[in-house]
Amino acid sequence: MADISKSIEKVDLYEKTSGEAKYVSDFSYDDMLYARTLRSTVAKAKIKGIRFPNLPEDVHIVDYKDIPGKNVVKIIFDDQEIFPTEVVTYIGQPILLVVGKNKELLEEIIHNTIVDYELMTPIFDWVSSAVHYHFQKGKPEEAFQKATKIIEYVYDTSYQEQAYIEPQGFIGTYEEGKVTLIGSIQCPYYVKNALLQALDSKGDEVRVIQATVGGAFGGKEEFPSLMACQLAVALKKIKKPIKMIYEREEDMISTTKRHPSKSKMSAAIGENGEILAIKSNIGIDGGANIGLSGVVLSRAMIATTGAYTIENIDSSGDVFLTNTVPNGAFRGFGAPQMLFAIDLFIEHIAKDLGIDPLEYRLKYLAKQGDPTSTNGLFRDPIIMPEMIKKALEISKFKEKAKIFSRPNVSKGIGMSWFLHGCGFTGSGESTHINALVKLHKTKEENVEILIAAVDMGQGVRTTMRKLVASLLEIPIEKVIYDLPDTDKVPDSGPTVASRTMMIVGGLVARCAKKMKDSWIPGEMLLEERYLQPSYIKWDEATMTGDAYPAYSWGVNVVEVSVDKTTYEVSVNEIWSVYDLGKAIDERIVIGQADGGIVQGVAYGYLEVMNHSNGKLLQKNFTDYIIPTSMDAPKMTTVIMDNPYPLGPYGAKGVGELTLVGGAPAVAKAIEMAIGKKVFSIPVTPEKIMELMKHE
Amino acid sequence: MSKITFILNGKTVSVEGNPGVRLLDVLRNEFKLTGIKEGCGEGECGACAVLLDHKIVNSCSVVLANVDGHEITTIEGLKETSRYQVIRDSFGHAGAVQCGFCTPGMVIATESLLYDNPTPTEEDIKIGMSGNLCRCTGYQSIIEAVKKASEDGDGLW
Ligand code: FES
Numbered sequence: 065m066a067d068i069s070k071s072i073e074k075v076d077l078y079e080k081t082s083g084e085a086k087y088v089s090d091f092s093y094d095d096m097l098y099a100r101t102l103r104s105t106v107a108k109a110k111i112k113g114i115r116f117p118n119l120p121e122d123v124h125i126v127d128y129k130d131i132p133g134k135n136v137v138k139i140i141f142d143d144q145e146i147f148p149t150e151v152v153t154y155i156g157q158p159i160l161l162v163v164g165k166n167k168e169l170l171e172e173i174i175h176n177t178i179v180d181y182e183l184m185t186p187i188f189d190w191v192s193s194a195v196h197y198h199f200q201k202g203k204p205e206e207a208f209q210k211a212t213k214i215i216e217y218v219y220d221t222s223y224q225e226q227a228y229i230e231p232q233g234f235i236g237t238y239e240e241g242k243v244t245l246i247g248s249i250q251c252p253y254y255v256k257n258a259l260l261q262a263l264d265s266k267g268d269e270v271r272v273i274q275a276t277v278g279g280a281f282g283g284k285e286e287f288p289s290l291m292a293c294q295l296a297v298a299l300k301k302i303k304k305p306i307k308m309i310y311e312r313e314e315d316m317i318s319t320t321k322r323h324p325s326k327s328k329m330s331a332a333i334g335e336n337g338e339i340l341a342i343k344s345n346i347g348i349d350g351g352a353n354i355g356l357s358g359v360v361l362s363r364a365m366i367a368t369t370g371a372y373t374i375e376n377i378d379s380s381g382d383v384f385l386t387n388t389v390p391n392g393a394f395r396g397f398g399a400p401q402m403l404f405a406i407d408l409f410i411e412h413i414a415k416d417l418g419i420d421p422l423e424y425r426l427k428y429l430a431k432q433g434d435p436t437s438t439n440g441l442f443r444d445p446i447i448m449p450e451m452i453k454k455a456l457e458i459s460k461f462k463e464k465a466k467i468f469s470r471p472n473v474s475k476g477i478g479m480s481w482f483l484h485g486c487g488f489t490g491s492g493e494s495t496h497i498n499a500l501v502k503l504h505k506t507k508e509e510n511v512e513i514l515i516a517a518v519d520m521g522q523g524v525r526t527t528m529r530k531l532v533a534s535l536l537e538i539p540i541e542k543v544i545y546d547l548p549d550t551d552k553v554p555d556s557g558p559t560v561a562s563r564t565m566m567i568v569g570g571l572v573a574r575c576a577k578k579m580k581d582s583w584i585p586g587e588m589l590l591e592e593r594y595l596q597p598s599y600i601k602w603d604e605a606t607m608t609g610d611a612y613p614a615y616s617w618g619v620n621v622v623e624v625s626v627d628k629t630t631y632e633v634s635v636n637e638i639w640s641v642y643d644l645g646k647a648i649d650e651r652i653v654i655g656q657a658d659g660g661i662v663q664g665v666a667y668g669y670l671e672v673m674n675h676s677n678g679k680l681l682q683k684n685f686t687d688y689i690i691p692t693s694m695d696a697p698k699m700t701t702v703i704m705d706n707p708y709p710l711g712p713y714g715a716k717g718v719g720e721l722t723l724v725g726g727a728p729a730v731a732k733a734i735e736m737a738i739g740k741k742v743f744s745i746p747v748t749p750e751k752i753m754e755l756m757k758h759e
Numbered sequence: 760m761s762k763i764t765f766i767l768n769g770k771t772v773s774v775e776g777n778p779g780v781r782l783l784d785v786l787r788n789e790f791k792l793t794g795i796k797e798g799c800g801e802g803e804c805g806a807c808a809v810l811l812d813h814k815i816v817n818s819c820s821v822v823l824a825n826v827d828g829h830e831i832t833t834i835e836g837l838k839e840t841s842r843y844q845v846i847r848d849s850f851g852h853a854g855a856v857q858c859g860f861c862t863p864g865m866v867i868a869t870e871s872l873l874y875d876n877p878t879p880t881e882e883d884i885k886i887g888m889s890g891n892l893c894r895c896t897g898y899q900s901i902i903e904a905v906k907k908a909s910e911d912g913d914g915l916w
């Protein structure tokens with residue numbers, strides 16, 4: 065059999081290049097109405113009343129009073145209302161929907177509606193902790209007492225906006241008591257479960273279908289549930305098809321982003337310059353409600369020592385609530401913040417001790433058999449030494465570092481090492497998700513993959529079909545994988561956490577092998593449910609044990625030039641080496657790698673988003689700058705096989721891994737170019753100027 | 760209300776309506792040409808790109824009145840050409856299509872660029888494609904795709 069990694073043509077290539085692929089905004093119905101959103105213009109207030117202009121008869125207002133079920137968006141923490149009953153808690157928060165035939169008229173109505181607010185005092189400082197976690201490994205207190213020196217630094221990161229090019233959207237119908245939504249989403253069952261609770265409906269009264277998704281990056285993980293609940297309430301009330309597509313501006317000001325963070329790091333240093341213990345405390349800004357922030361926090365904290373093994377750790381963290389837009393899932397999910405902090409911190413410790421950072425870091429690099437940060441075990445082979453060697457070689461890191469470290473060269477090269485836990489954190493896969501997949505062989509001898517995994521560009525429609533075709537040794541044309549529809553596919557879990565190929569694909573592969581072994585002509589239906597390997601133990605309360613069943617690993621090297629007068633940074637070239645088990649399709653993996661690192665590096669130096677008194681200062685692509693083709697660096701990616709026994713063909717997670725190392729690598733490169741330590745991303749020209757002032 | 764006449768994908772069409780509406784809305788809603796995407800509505804992303812007399816424009820930033828007497832080609836028209844096939848294959852080969860939302864605009868941008876300059880340098884390509892945002896690919900594969908289209912389509916442009 066040919067190597068599974070050998071690339072094939074993407075199954076949706078034709079429909080996507082020709083414009084035939086249907087995204088949610090491309091659907092329409094005959095007597096369709098539109099929904100527009102009235103939003104809060106204040107950060108915190110009681111709504112005393114709402115004054116509408118004269119409303120035509122066929123224009124409907126939909127608000128909290130219309131919710132048949134619970135006024136809560138079901139996520140993980142139930143602290144978000146679908147429509148506010150009384151109090152608004154952030155600027156941009158949806159208050160109600162205005163629904164009607166004519167979009168311009170709806171805009172006008174919204175424009176002329178006056179909300180009477182009784183202002184309350186908003187909180188923007190990080191003072192109100194809603195979630196606090198803490199764990200220890202070894203004996204950090206003792207280590208700090210023994211220390212001959214303590215090194216401390218604080219690292220901070222800002223917002224990042226997913227900036228998928230297709231804005232959020234849904235279109236829905238109501239027929240014979242059943243609500244059907246088509247949406248741009250990552251998690252059909254998250255949406256369905258949220259709708260059941262909001263509408264107080266039974267399972268078969270709600271149906272969620274995924275449209276082709278125009279990019280998501282975590283932004284379409286939990287946020288769409290809010291929008292879907294609002295639209296479904298409107299559908300139940302008005303009983304006509306309704307379309308609800310966000311404009312770019314409302315998408316940018318009101319949807320979830322990457323959490324800003326602040327990490328206080330301290331290290332206990334022994335007499336020979338060795339690290340005895342690391343203490344970290346991370347705060348993340350949850351925004352106006354918790355949502356997924358607690359889970360983001362735990363992934364961040366588990367990454368406390370990144371790709372390094374440190375014997376003693378004390379890690380704590382908080383989610384702070386503020387009256388700002390709620391933050392949530394974004395590719396990397398807390399890990400980018402902490403990996404930036406730790407990878408820079410170890411480098412800074414080495415610099416302070418006058419030791420070559422590369423040598424120093426190698427001493428602490430995690431090895432197979434080491435305990436993880438949470439006292440789990442790195443069971444599988446770790447091939448980072450080979451990967452680092454390769455990265456040094458292809459980037460000529462050492463030669464360049466030598467030249468660039470001289471004064472006035474204004475160039476720099478930086479290297480990050482990192483890992484990413486594949487799948488849900490802790491026991492999430494077995495307790496929250498409990499994935500079920502099915503494989504159906506039809507009378508016509510076609511094999512249908514029945515899973516809820518969403519192709520949002522990462523190519524899973526191609527790789528899943530390829531996987532099944534290859535295992536069953538049938539042509540890929542005989543394998544069917546339609547866009548998920550909750551009336552047809554079981555809940556195989558959300559399309560998040562780099563779990564799709566390793567976990568869902570692993571189950572699909574098991575089904576396929578069983579099908580092959582018991583192959584009979586005609587119909588067959590096989591299913592597999594996720595079973596946590598028995599050796600994986602995780603204690604949620606103390607955060608100890610195996611946080612993930614497996615890890616993907618990576619090395620990024622970034623070379624930059626910094627303009628001597630404007631401090632403008634340009635990224636010259638990027639080299640990456642990854643261990644993701646086994647690539648199911650090399651070209652698709654390289655595509656993920658390219659896109660991920662560009663997002664990750666841009667997070668480190670380019671993408672600026674901030675708020676002033678709760679108002680986001682960037683609201684469109686003119687203000688929020690993402691890379692264009694002019695910023696595109698040359699990229700070289702090397703994939704090293706290191707098959708994971710439980711992944712299909714050995715595959716582990718890919719999607720997030722390729723983003724998380726970008727920021728530390730570019731930050732270190734800039735550090736070399738300007739000869740100053742960097743503690744804050746994005747490293748903008750303004751920040752460089754600040755650093756240069758303090759000689 | 761006025762009557763605007765233009766050539767759309769090779770056919771003469773007339774629209775009665777408000778001359779101030781966005782070309783994007785006319786094409787998507789009246790003509791059901793949904794291959795044209797709306798990513799920002801502000802002329803920043805290029806997802807809504809079409810060809811106006813063979814030059815790329817963002818249809819969200821063009822009003823209907825401006826196309827009177829002109830020629831508009833959308834992805835739906837372009838896809839019938841042999842140049843499109845070269846572009847499609849090169850996009851496939853380079854892995855330049857992920858979520859696909861930017862793709863019709865990227866294909867239009869490629870056509871516009873190669874029409875003006877059949878043998879662009881890498882720098883020409885970067886400049887030529889800079890009005891089209893892609894959040895998935897990091898652009899390297901798109902730049903390669905345009906290069907390959909220019910090579911494979913030798914003589915077509
Ligand atoms: S939708 Fe026209 S440029 Fe973005």
Ligand code: FES
Binds near residue numbers: 861
């Ligand atoms: S492929 Fe997704 S935006 Fe370009």
